[in-house]
Amino acid sequence: MVAALVGDPARANMLTALMNGRxxxxxxxxxxxxxxxxxxxxxxxxxxxxxxxxPEKQGRHRYYRLTDDDVAGVLEGLAGLxxxxxxxxxxxxxxxxxxxxxxxxxxxxxGDLGVQMLDTxxxxxxxxxxxxxxxxxAEGERFLARHLQISPDMLAHPRxxxxxxxxxxxxxxxxxxxxxxxxxxxxxxxxxxxxxxxxPGSRVVNFTRTGEKQFAxxxxxxxx
Amino acid sequence: MVAALVGDPARANMLTALMNGRxxxxxxxxxxxxxxxxxxxxxxxxxxxxxxxxPEKQGRHRYYRLTDDDVAGVLEGLAGLxxxxxxxxxxxxxxxxxxxxxxxxxxxxxGDLGVQMLDTxxxxxxxxxxxxxxxxxAEGERFLARHLQISPDMLAHPRxxxxxxxxxxxxxxxxxxxxxxxxxxxxxxxxxxxxxxxxPGSRVVNFTRTGEKQFAxxxxxxxx
DNA sequence: TTCATGCTTCGATGGTAGCCGAAGCATTGC
DNA sequence: GCAATGCTTCGGCTACCATCGAAGCATGAA
Numbered sequence: 282m283v284a285a286l287v288g289d290p291a292r293a294n295m296l297t298a299l300m301n302g303r304x305x306x307x308x309x310x311x312x313x314x315x316x317x318x319x320x321x322x323x324x325x326x327x328x329x330x331x332x333x334x335x336p337e338k339q340g341r342h343r344y345y346r347l348t349d350d351d352v353a354g355v356l357e358g359l360a361g362l363x364x365x366x367x368x369x370x371x372x373x374x375x376x377x378x379x380x381x382x383x384x385x386x387x388x389x390x391x392g393d394l395g396v397q398m399l400d401t402x403x404x405x406x407x408x409x410x411x412x413x414x415x416x417x418x419a420e421g422e423r424f425l426a427r428h429l430q431i432s433p434d435m436l437a438h439p440r441x442x443x444x445x446x447x448x449x450x451x452x453x454x455x456x457x458x459x460x461x462x463x464x465x466x467x468x469x470x471x472x473x474x475x476x477x478x479x480x481p482g483s484r485v486v487n488f489t490r491t492g493e494k495q496f497a498x499x500x501x502x503x504x505x
Numbered sequence: 506m507v508a509a510l511v512g513d514p515a516r517a518n519m520l521t522a523l524m525n526g527r528x529x530x531x532x533x534x535x536x537x538x539x540x541x542x543x544x545x546x547x548x549x550x551x552x553x554x555x556x557x558x559x560p561e562k563q564g565r566h567r568y569y570r571l572t573d574d575d576v577a578g579v580l581e582g583l584a585g586l587x588x589x590x591x592x593x594x595x596x597x598x599x600x601x602x603x604x605x606x607x608x609x610x611x612x613x614x615x616g617d618l619g620v621q622m623l624d625t626x627x628x629x630x631x632x633x634x635x636x637x638x639x640x641x642x643a644e645g646e647r648f649l650a651r652h653l654q655i656s657p658d659m660l661a662h663p664r665x666x667x668x669x670x671x672x673x674x675x676x677x678x679x680x681x682x683x684x685x686x687x688x689x690x691x692x693x694x695x696x697x698x699x700x701x702x703x704x705p706g707s708r709v710v711n712f713t714r715t716g717e718k719q720f721a722x723x724x725x726x727x728x729x
Numbered sequence: 730t731t732c733a734t735g736c737t738t739c740g741a742t743g744g745t746a747g748c749c750g751a752a753g754c755a756t757t758g759c
Numbered sequence: 760g761c762a763a764t765g766c767t768t769c770g771g772c773t774a775c776c777a778t779c780g781a782a783g784c785a786t787g788a789a
Contacts, residue, residue, distance in 0.1 A: 282511075282512060282514065282517060282587060283583050283586045283587045283590075284508045284509075284510075284511035284512040284517065284583050285508075285509075285511075285512030285513070286508075286512070287506075287508035287509075287512070288506060288508040288509030288510075288511070288512035289509070289776090289777075290506065291777075291778090293506060293508065306735080306736095307735075307736060307737095308735065308736080316777085316778075316779090317778075317779060317780090318735080318736065318737085319736085319737075319738085319739095319778080319779065319780085319781095320777070320778055320779070321736090322736060322737050322738085323737090323738090323776095323777080323778090324777085326737085330590075331590060332586065332589065332590030333586070340735090340786065340787070341734065341735050341736075341785070341786045341787065342735070342736090342786095343735080343736070351582075351585070351586065352586065354582065355579065355582040355583055355585075355586055358575075358578065358579040358582055359507050359508050359579060359583075361575070361579075362507045362556065362557070362575065362576060362579055363506060363507045365556065366507075366554075366555060366556030438662055438684075460662075513746090513747075515747075515748090530765080530766095531765075531766060531767095532765065532766080540747090540748075540749090541748075541749060541750090542765075542766065542767085543748080543749065543750085543751095543766085543767075543768085543769095544747070544748055544749070545766090546766060546767050546768085547746095547747080547748090547767090547768090548747090550767085564756070564757070564765090565755070565756040565757060565764065565765050565766080566756095566764095566765070566766090567765080567766070
């Protein structure tokens with residue numbers, strides 16, 4: 282059973298270390314998990330058998346990476362459940378600061394900046410939030426049209442909601458999902474404010490110098 | 506850690522039994538998991554502490570249900586990972602026959618009928634499938650327009666793919682997701698061929714007498 | 730060849746957690 | 760009141776599995 286694999290603390294630490302999409306060697310993972318190489322080796326073969334990680338041999342190193350985005354998605358989902366009940370492990374969230382700051386969650390912005398964005402939008406009455414449900418206000422529509430050239434008809438979709446609160450893995454608070462979240466992320470990319478990291482499989486989102494400024498001007502909380 | 510909760514076979518059996526959205530008593534869950542009531546009680550309090558299930562007292566019974574759809578979603582995700590590597594537990598999939606036959610997976614049709622539908626569409630060259638990727642053929646577009654009044658422009662979405670293969674929990678094979686999957690399910694509902702079960706939280710999809718016939722005429726495999 | 734590094738396999742140990750029997754509460758019914 | 764049902768708590772047993780030391784294979788360097 283897959284869940285049992287993720288359930289062990291040592292293995293969970295390894296998987297967490299791999300969540301940024303990069304591949305790590307067996308010994309690096311052992312260090313991450315705080316166990317000896319022998320133990321790590323045993324865990325890694327189990328994870329491999331369970332299809333959660335894939336090895337790649339290179340010289341005398343063995344690199345491991347998460348099998349694919351589906352695995353990362355399920356892990357993020359588990360982390361989300363863990364976060365909201367406060368039953369997280371002590372070793373929480375991603376260590377990689379870039380990943381904490383901004384990353385892709387499915388198709389929208391997550392991490393510190395993602396949470397900050399929703400916070401600010403809520404404060405300025407661009408959206409109204411009731412628990413999981415988020416609604417775009419008339420003020421919000423004007424704001425989007427003026428500053429990001431996003432019109433309401435771009436957001437319509439028969440099934441997917443325009444706005445949705447998505448629990449943030451690293452911040453344990455909500456960020457913005459739904460078609461609006463996706464469209465905004467898309468716009469940031471088009472405007473060259475931000476781009477997904479070039480490393481294959483990486484979920485990190487890098488903001489450009491000017492992109493960061495523009496973003497802060499719209500959604501900053503004055504803390505940066 | 507949440508994953509450890511799901512990792513235990515007995516608890517996994519209980520959660521599986523709850524996947525149809527109905528609430529079950531502690532003793533029923535004990536029986537499902539094949540353990541004594543004492544043991545079940547211990548497991549249930551852990552699951553409750555982890556926020557995976559919620560109790561509801563009623564007379565001298567205690568009903569448990571999954572906390573919400575997020576939990577069900579993560580569980581289905583885990584089941585999906587487990588299925589594709591063949592590392593499933595022996596006790597596989599939902600026991601409830603209605604749930605095996607037809608249910609909602611996010612917003613599209615899953616279960617026996619969902620798999621059957623994609624099978625037939627593939628056979629008749631309405632779609633072409635390469636692993637995860639599915640493409641609608643010209644023939645498929647004509648078919649959809651004629652029989653279900655679905656036109657290609659109804660399926661366009663900036664981010665979400667029109668077709669996508671989604672691994673079916675109970676059948677361990679693919680069914681159709683994406684905007685097409687969602688739109689088709691929506692159409693079935695509008696045509697009164699099928700409807701989500703009235704039980705709150707249930708993911709079962711009930712087909713009407715005529716709906717079943719119509720569906721079989723379009724997508725039947727002659728086995729029913 | 731010889732040595733060093735990275736990783737795996739083997740064997741033994743120990744801690745943890747699932748499990749059940751028995752007893753203890755609560756609720757319902759008589 | 761008393762008994763029956765449904766569930767929980769307690770205590771002890773057992774089995775599993777994570778863990779590490781030591782030894783064994785590979786690969787690469789000298």
